[in-house]
Amino acid sequence: MMRAALRFAIVVLAAIVPLRYSSAEVGDIAFVRKAAGTEDVPPAIFPHFVHRMQFKCHVCHDAIIVMKAGANPITMDAIQDGKYCGVCHNGKTAFQATFEACPRCHRP
Template identity: 45%
Template sequence: MKLKLLIVLFFGILVLPLIPEFSFAEYADIILNSKAESMRKAFVNDVMFPHWFHRIRFKCKVCHEDIFILKAGANDINMTMIMNGEKCGKCHNGIIAWEPLYCDRCHSWEPGWTPGPVQFSKKVK
């Protein structure tokens, strides 16, 4: 009897996190800190990427590994690529998501601001 209980508990612990209703996570913002000369010449801030905002709408595989490499600093991103439909431009094309015409929507990080964990009022699926 104890063995059956242990087996049920063991598999329950393995399977439960795979069910969306039982998967809880918080996805914080990511600062894409670029020292690109073009950013400095354009007088734009670094990019504040709301990973959590994208993650609650799309599964990881939508972006990783086809569009972005899943490693910090491994993705070279610039506005030419985005405007040509690469990287962020795959979705930010005016059809799936808004076009990259408004600089401050992405280049919104203010020096001194530190992103913290996102607090949800209910479960995120």
């Protein structure tokens, strides 16, 4: 009986919680900054929908980016070296990570 009540509660809660995702930008990933010293720059937000409109999932997952939160040690240096976002964001496939392009990912 207790187990059934818990089960019901979990289902109801889980049904309510994802409603916050039903905005226009489903699947956006706000990265959590782990490096210190750059607190004045807002953390990067990855718009999933922009990317999946152009490429299939397996183009990035899991060869470039692992499908697990916090599993990708993405840094600006790594992007400049052509890793993670830098595979495409190099000025050829997509816009380059330059100073002019900062607010396109680091949205305030």
